[in-house]
Amino acid sequence: MTATAAVARARWRLKRPSIIPGFGLTLGFSLAYLSLIILIPIAGLFWRTAALGPGGFMAILMDYRTLRALYVSFGTAFVAALVNVVFGVIVAWVLTRYNFPGRRLIDAMVDLPFALPTAVAGIALTALYAPQGWVGSLFMPFRIAFTPLGIVIALIFIGLPFVVRTVQPVMEELDREMEEAAATLGANRFQTISKVILPGLTPAILTGFALAFARGVGEYGSVIFIAGNIPYVSEIAPLLIVIKLEEFNYAGATAIATIMLLISFAMLFVINLIQAWSRRRYGNA
Amino acid sequence: MSRSSQPKFRSPADERPLAKILLILLSLAFLGFFLFLPLVSVFVEAFRKGIGEYYEALIEPDAAAAIHLTLMVAAIAVPLNLAFGLAASWAIAKFEFKGKAFLITLIDLPFSISPVISGLVYVLLFGSGSLLGPLLKSWGIEILFAVPGIVLATVFVTFPFVARELIPLMEDQGTGDEEAALSLGASGWQTFWYVTLPNIKWGLLYGVLLCNARAMGEFGAVSVVSGRIRGITTTMPLHVEILYNEYNMVAAFAVASLLAALALVTLALKTLLELRFGAGNAGGRH
Numbered sequence: 001m002t003a004t005a006a007v008a009r010a011r012w013r014l015k016r017p018s019i020i021p022g023f024g025l026t027l028g029f030s031l032a033y034l035s036l037i038i039l040i041p042i043a044g045l046f047w048r049t050a051a052l053g054p055g056g057f058m059a060i061l062m063d064y065r066t067l068r069a070l071y072v073s074f075g076t077a078f079v080a081a082l083v084n085v086v087f088g089v090i091v092a093w094v095l096t097r098y099n100f101p102g103r104r105l106i107d108a109m110v111d112l113p114f115a116l117p118t119a120v121a122g123i124a125l126t127a128l129y130a131p132q133g134w135v136g137s138l139f140m141p142f143r144i145a146f147t148p149l150g151i152v153i154a155l156i157f158i159g160l161p162f163v164v165r166t167v168q169p170v171m172e173e174l175d176r177e178m179e180e181a182a183a184t185l186g187a188n189r190f191q192t193i194s195k196v197i198l199p200g201l202t203p204a205i206l207t208g209f210a211l212a213f214a215r216g217v218g219e220y221g222s223v224i225f226i227a228g229n230i231p232y233v234s235e236i237a238p239l240l241i242v243i244k245l246e247e248f249n250y251a252g253a254t255a256i257a258t259i260m261l262l263i264s265f266a267m268l269f270v271i272n273l274i275q276a277w278s279r280r281r282y283g284n285a
Numbered sequence: 286m287s288r289s290s291q292p293k294f295r296s297p298a299d300e301r302p303l304a305k306i307l308l309i310l311l312s313l314a315f316l317g318f319f320l321f322l323p324l325v326s327v328f329v330e331a332f333r334k335g336i337g338e339y340y341e342a343l344i345e346p347d348a349a350a351a352i353h354l355t356l357m358v359a360a361i362a363v364p365l366n367l368a369f370g371l372a373a374s375w376a377i378a379k380f381e382f383k384g385k386a387f388l389i390t391l392i393d394l395p396f397s398i399s400p401v402i403s404g405l406v407y408v409l410l411f412g413s414g415s416l417l418g419p420l421l422k423s424w425g426i427e428i429l430f431a432v433p434g435i436v437l438a439t440v441f442v443t444f445p446f447v448a449r450e451l452i453p454l455m456e457d458q459g460t461g462d463e464e465a466a467l468s469l470g471a472s473g474w475q476t477f478w479y480v481t482l483p484n485i486k487w488g489l490l491y492g493v494l495l496c497n498a499r500a501m502g503e504f505g506a507v508s509v510v511s512g513r514i515r516g517i518t519t520t521m522p523l524h525v526e527i528l529y530n531e532y533n534m535v536a537a538f539a540v541a542s543l544l545a546a547l548a549l550v551t552l553a554l555k556t557l558l559e560l561r562f563g564a565g566n567a568g569g570r571h
Binding site for chain 1: 398
């Protein structure tokens with residue numbers, strides 16, 4: 001083999017040489033498994049959508065019931081993520097900065113929504129916030145469950161750990177000396193928090209918001225019990241997919257799923273952009 | 286310097302005690318309404334008519350079948366994703382190759398897909414309007430509205446859990462230990478078994494724990510592919526829904542209380558792994 005060919009081959013190689021074995025086996029298995037379980041089924045969804053044609057796709061998408069369901073899903077997820085940003089940052093602050101009895105226990109409890117099956121969360125929140133429930137009865141005659149507000153309650157539950165667990169590690173890394181410097185330079189505590197602490201937390205807060213929002217848009221199990229599921233009012237997009245499937249309207253289910261999937265991919269892209277920007281600017285993600 | 290030796294001195298980088306107490310109370314109230322009360326209400330509703338009815342609801346044949354199916358589905362799905370997690374993290378963390386970042390993004394994909402869509406993709410793949418479904422049916426293989434479909438949907442939604450824990454952990458540990466073992470004459474399998482595996486065991490356990498919790502509790506994806514044939518294709522979360530829709534509240538919450546107990550055990554073990562063994566710090570979000 002000539003020297004130039006060897007150089008050219010070295011430049012084009014897929015992987016850096018290593019004495020560790022098993023690259024072909026593990027990467028091959030991973031790619032095969034990934035393709036079979038995730039990629040081929042998702043490609044199938046897009047293929048079925050393409051078969052609808054642009055006209056058929058738009059007709060389903062522009063249907064008033066579909067538009068309302070998308071509006072309910074995105075609107076409630078947005079409001080819930082906003083609430084979670086406010087309270088999630090306060091909870092993260094209290095857990096990182098203050099010491100009080102039961103702090104460890106509460107810190108562990110924040111992950112409950114990750115661990116509790118969504119159907120269990122759904123029926124528990126419904127029992128609690130229904131008109132005759134412990135919390136719901138306090139607010140009568142104002143109804144929480146079986147209205148869009150009920151959906152927001154469920155999505156607050158689901159999204160809370162995303163905000164807390166994204167913001168908390170960044171908060172732990174904050175340099176106390178910066179705050180002390182701000183205070184010695186005459187800033188009051190409120191100015192220090194709004195001008196020194198919050199800017200450093202912004203990327204983490206944005207990421208937490210985006211994660212909670214993305215999860216809320218697709219959430220199904222915890223929402224359908226508390227929502228009341230009234231078409232045009234409190235019917236979420238994932239439920240509409242299930243309804244179309246039960247009517248054997250595969251085209252309808254496919255079209256709504258595709259638009260939701262495209263929006264999730266766009267949001268995933270935005271989250272990656274925020275994290276890349278934060279790494280460049282603050283050296284953390 | 287040390288604040289503890291001068292308890293009366295308040296650092297300028299501290300809030301006033303009153304503000305502290307108010308923030309703590311606000312957090313506790315928020316978590317109380319959204320986390321603590323729902324959890325308590327599951328157990329209160331389950332035992333509303335006494336322990337006898339609770340027990341009856343759990344040994345009833347359909348509930349027992351649902352418990353059995355849930356355990357079986359998790360027993361298949363978790364080892365599959367464990368094998369994938371080990372293979373993917375070995376390839377990604379121990380080697381440098383082109384397209385690695387893209388591969389990691391693809392592995393994370395199921396986290397950003399609605400569970401309902403995770404089920405729907407298999408309905409489209411194996412349903413009556415597809416190419417595969419009728420073919421498999423003519424061979425006598427049922428995927429949809431049967432156990433294989435439930436397993437597939439569960440594998441889909443729990444796909445990233447183990448890999449997500451192991452990749453950052455193994456990247457942190459580098460390749461030095463493995464290179465030393467190999468240069469001392471160990472075979473590839475020996476290196477993995479005696480060097481890598483002991484290094485990652487707590488992170489591995491952590492990933493399996495979270496994967497299992499999600500596998501047993503998955504609702505949306507499974508409900509789309511299950512067909513809800515009572516006692517045959519209903520997992521515990523689906524059985525909870527059926528009972529709830531029949532207004533059989535005590536039974537619904539009794540089965541739900543088992544799942545809530547599973548969540549509490551998961552949280553306790555997870556916290557133990559984090560505090561004792563530093564597991565889970567590399568993973569970040571789920």
